[in-house]
Amino acid sequence: MGKTIRFGVSLDSxxxxxxxxxxxxxxxxxxxxxxxxxxxxTLVQKEWEDTDNELAGTLSLVYDHHQSDLAQRLTEIQHDSHDVILSSLHVHLDHYNCLEVIVLRGPGNDIRDLAQRLISTKGVKHGKLGLTTTGQDLK
Incomplete structure (x- = not known):
């Protein structure tokens, strides 16, 4: 960590x-x-703009596991991108709906592409990608 610097900021009251x-x-x-x-x-958001940067994040998906072959299709897509998936958690919300949370790390483009493929899979009710930083460049 660098030296702490004091500076003044002028703001409207x-x-x-x-x-x-x-x-x-x-x-x-x-x-x-x-x-x-x-x-x-702000620095983390700027990091997201560079598609080659290594990012981390979570992808949350809600879907009806009774929909024909949906769980299998989601698994196949994930296997195709195993290099950016660190872990996943599957939760049964009720008799029909499941929540899957996938922890991701890798190049921003790869993470975004995987998220879009999963979210846009027919039968997925809702998907949300939350990006963050690996923290390597933050002090």
Missing amino acids: DLLQKFDELCEERCYQTRSEAIRDLIRN
């Missing part, structure tokens, strides 16, 4: 008040902690 309310809402001990998080989040 109304904006500062809203920021302080946000800090309190989210239980930040100091404005500095909140600003660090905002900066890190």
Whole structure:
């Protein structure tokens, strides 16, 4: 970790008040902690734009496991991309619906392509990709 540097920020009083309310809402001990998080989040989002960067993330899928061959098709797609799948969790939500959470790590393009193939598979009711960073470039 680098040396800590202090710097000043000028803000409109109304904006500062809203920021302080946000800090309190989210239980930040100091404005500095909140600003660090905002900066890190922006850097992570920038990381996502570079499709060659190694990213990590989770893909959540909800589907009806009674739909003909759907579970098999989802498994086949996952096997085709085994190099970016670290783990998966299958949960029975009720008699019909399942939640599958897949933990991913690899090149951004590969992760996005896999997510789109799974989400767009006929019978998937909902899918959501949540990207994050491997943390290697964050301090």
